[in-house]
Amino acid sequence: MDLLWQTAVNASYAASYMALIAVGLVMIFGVMGVINFAHGELYMVGAYCVVFLYAQESFPFLLAVAAGLVFVGMVGLVMERTMFRPLRDNPLAGLIASIGFLLILQTLAVFGFGRRMGHVPPSTQGKLEILGAVLTYQRLFVIVAAVLLLAALWTFLRRSKFGRALRACAQDAEAASLQGISMNQTARIAMFIGAALAGVAGALTAPLVSPTPYIGHSIIVTAFIIIIVGGVGSLEGAVIAAVLYAFVHTFVTTFFDGVIANIVGLALMLAVLVVRPTGLFGAKERA
Amino acid sequence: MSRKSLHRKISRRKFLGTSAAAGAALAATGTGLPRVSFADSHTIKIGFLAPLTGPVAAWGKPGLDGCLIWADWVNAKGGVSIGGQSYNIEFVGYDNEYDVAKARTGATKLIKEDGVKFIMMLGGDTWAGAQPVAEREGMLFSTLLPSDLSPDSTTLVAPCEVHPIYNVTGVEWLAENKPELKTAAMCAQDDALGKPSVATYLAAFEAAGIEMVDAPLFFDPATTDFAPVMTRLMAGNPDILCLDTCYADYVHPLCEQAFQQGYQGQIISCTADFYQNIIEKTSEEFMEGFIFQFPDFDDPALNSEEINFVNPNEFYAEYANRYGASAWGAVSWEYASIMDLWADAATRAGSAEPAAVLEAMKADGTGKHAFGTADWWGTELFGIDNALVGNWPVVAIEGGKARIKAFKSIPAWWDQHKDLMIKHMTDLGQMWDQQG
Numbered sequence: 001m002d003l004l005w006q007t008a009v010n011a012s013y014a015a016s017y018m019a020l021i022a023v024g025l026v027m028i029f030g031v032m033g034v035i036n037f038a039h040g041e042l043y044m045v046g047a048y049c050v051v052f053l054y055a056q057e058s059f060p061f062l063l064a065v066a067a068g069l070v071f072v073g074m075v076g077l078v079m080e081r082t083m084f085r086p087l088r089d090n091p092l093a094g095l096i097a098s099i100g101f102l103l104i105l106q107t108l109a110v111f112g113f114g115r116r117m118g119h120v121p122p123s124t125q126g127k128l129e130i131l132g133a134v135l136t137y138q139r140l141f142v143i144v145a146a147v148l149l150l151a152a153l154w155t156f157l158r159r160s161k162f163g164r165a166l167r168a169c170a171q172d173a174e175a176a177s178l179q180g181i182s183m184n185q186t187a188r189i190a191m192f193i194g195a196a197l198a199g200v201a202g203a204l205t206a207p208l209v210s211p212t213p214y215i216g217h218s219i220i221v222t223a224f225i226i227i228i229v230g231g232v233g234s235l236e237g238a239v240i241a242a243v244l245y246a247f248v249h250t251f252v253t254t255f256f257d258g259v260i261a262n263i264v265g266l267a268l269m270l271a272v273l274v275v276r277p278t279g280l281f282g283a284k285e286r287a
Numbered sequence: 288m289s290r291k292s293l294h295r296k297i298s299r300r301k302f303l304g305t306s307a308a309a310g311a312a313l314a315a316t317g318t319g320l321p322r323v324s325f326a327d328s329h330t331i332k333i334g335f336l337a338p339l340t341g342p343v344a345a346w347g348k349p350g351l352d353g354c355l356i357w358a359d360w361v362n363a364k365g366g367v368s369i370g371g372q373s374y375n376i377e378f379v380g381y382d383n384e385y386d387v388a389k390a391r392t393g394a395t396k397l398i399k400e401d402g403v404k405f406i407m408m409l410g411g412d413t414w415a416g417a418q419p420v421a422e423r424e425g426m427l428f429s430t431l432l433p434s435d436l437s438p439d440s441t442t443l444v445a446p447c448e449v450h451p452i453y454n455v456t457g458v459e460w461l462a463e464n465k466p467e468l469k470t471a472a473m474c475a476q477d478d479a480l481g482k483p484s485v486a487t488y489l490a491a492f493e494a495a496g497i498e499m500v501d502a503p504l505f506f507d508p509a510t511t512d513f514a515p516v517m518t519r520l521m522a523g524n525p526d527i528l529c530l531d532t533c534y535a536d537y538v539h540p541l542c543e544q545a546f547q548q549g550y551q552g553q554i555i556s557c558t559a560d561f562y563q564n565i566i567e568k569t570s571e572e573f574m575e576g577f578i579f580q581f582p583d584f585d586d587p588a589l590n591s592e593e594i595n596f597v598n599p600n601e602f603y604a605e606y607a608n609r610y611g612a613s614a615w616g617a618v619s620w621e622y623a624s625i626m627d628l629w630a631d632a633a634t635r636a637g638s639a640e641p642a643a644v645l646e647a648m649k650a651d652g653t654g655k656h657a658f659g660t661a662d663w664w665g666t667e668l669f670g671i672d673n674a675l676v677g678n679w680p681v682v683a684i685e686g687g688k689a690r691i692k693a694f695k696s697i698p699a700w701w702d703q704h705k706d707l708m709i710k711h712m713t714d715l716g717q718m719w720d721q722q723g
Contacts, residue, residue, distance in 0.1 A: 003518065003522050007518055010514040011515075013512070014514075116344065117345075117539070119561070119564040122543075127547060134548050208540070209540060210535075210536040210537075210539055210540060212341075212536065213340075214340070214342065218509035219511070221509070249515075250515045253515040253519070254515045254516075254518050254522075257506075258477070258506030259505050261507075262509075
């Protein structure tokens, strides 16, 4: 029973940071129609913000996380203005540009921090025990932050003027434009939010992983599986798929093997595509 | 001839064009000025083909850093004497990123363009890329992973690290000094470094009478969250957690997870690179007694007469001075120690040519390994006697510092338990004749 609970706790943490990353990726695709291959590197930049501000410069951890969120959001704005906006009519070019940008970010990280993994001491070594399962505060931060941020995003999209504009653009950009909604402005907002979510995920998890300039590789693969399962363009689908994938992957890793877990994760994606080619929520809802 | 007529006959454009053509012709025919300068003719280039970036960089880049110290020291003393002539040593690095295709490209580039006389590799997955080049060119290569050895690769030697065979010494030491430890659980990344190491630990545990509470858990090398892995390992309440030959990127979070999930038993690992950072993430008490195989070279035990590595304490001090003490890792000294062997063999051969150096290196069946005189060995396990095997240190963290606890003999273990090793290597498809 302890093993089951511990695995469920582990999966909850994994689902939290995966949801943040996947929702950010969906935001960018849904509004801008661009597949941002550099999304994993935005996660990496967020992690290095914590390496620099918290581990090296001794700023408070939460301040470093907040700085990571804002900084990576700003990086997203730069990407939107310099790459995705000029290439708006050519999604393939945007994709290729994002691949180039990820290489730039990796190289900058190597120049700035070296090739070795960044060392981030834990901000706290406290932990909770829930029915025999251990949940460290460090992991609890990630879960709580994910719930709060995703709830805030949902509220923003449903209740605010800008949120409605984003959803309108995601549904039909041309019609939204004819209604007077600025494509540039909505793209900026989507890019900032999408990048910031990846950045905050990287910042929050930095003490729990070993940040390297190349950590984005494994992150982006998982994120793509999740958004395909959830339905490309669906925020709700991304969250549910992140939870589903995290639980399946974590339980299979714990009870079978980490390699088998990857195979099962890909099989899950294939199964969903066979049964519902648009993903779990792809056809019904978009952003 | 008037100046005007000269100008008309040989314009600037024609002069430059003619000069360029002449230069190209001279270069093509090999006549004219010497192709290499006087200084270059007294320099021998050595290739360093290893991961300098990426997740495996911790077993490449620190080695190149150590080699640069080695070269500075050797060159400052006049270089390596070969055939009555002193030669400076220059290292040419190529980052293969632990990628097979890049290893092949790098091997070709180092031989064809840079003219190196010897290439040092980490090996593992990347040896498959360099192997055809080595066979075609007859180039002498070294690997840190003797599981790369096979009778088909006659110019590949493993003269320093006998990974993963030396891992038996850590388990043997544990069994002798902590006989109360009876059970173990193990995890490893699913790759060419992890699998032979798993087979070795399985053999060592079986030889020591330590029971595995579960089958080894393999995880994908792209794994970033190690909580599920540690949860599974701890589920059987093992006395010993074995982290196999996990990369530093995995050892750190695995230890952190063990600490956070409340593990209080013994941990053994092949490496504990940058262990100060692990202590910072866990605690000094938690890491007390952690067993691994790679000493800090400021260890007083390395000053004994049997040790062949030149000035280990000074080397460590210089390394710490240049790169920081926390940058010291498992391979920081290894490639440099291979260079000691190479330089000794080249001096005795009177030549830097690969075939001559290899012949001199293996001339009497023994070699000056960093940790003492060792034998060229390996036919039963690798199909060829190209691994230099002797004693290997067992290291424990005590009071936050790595200290050598003992030097144990690998051949002595092998003589008693080779059947176990061959059985487990075979079961995991790691024998030389099972590798495609």
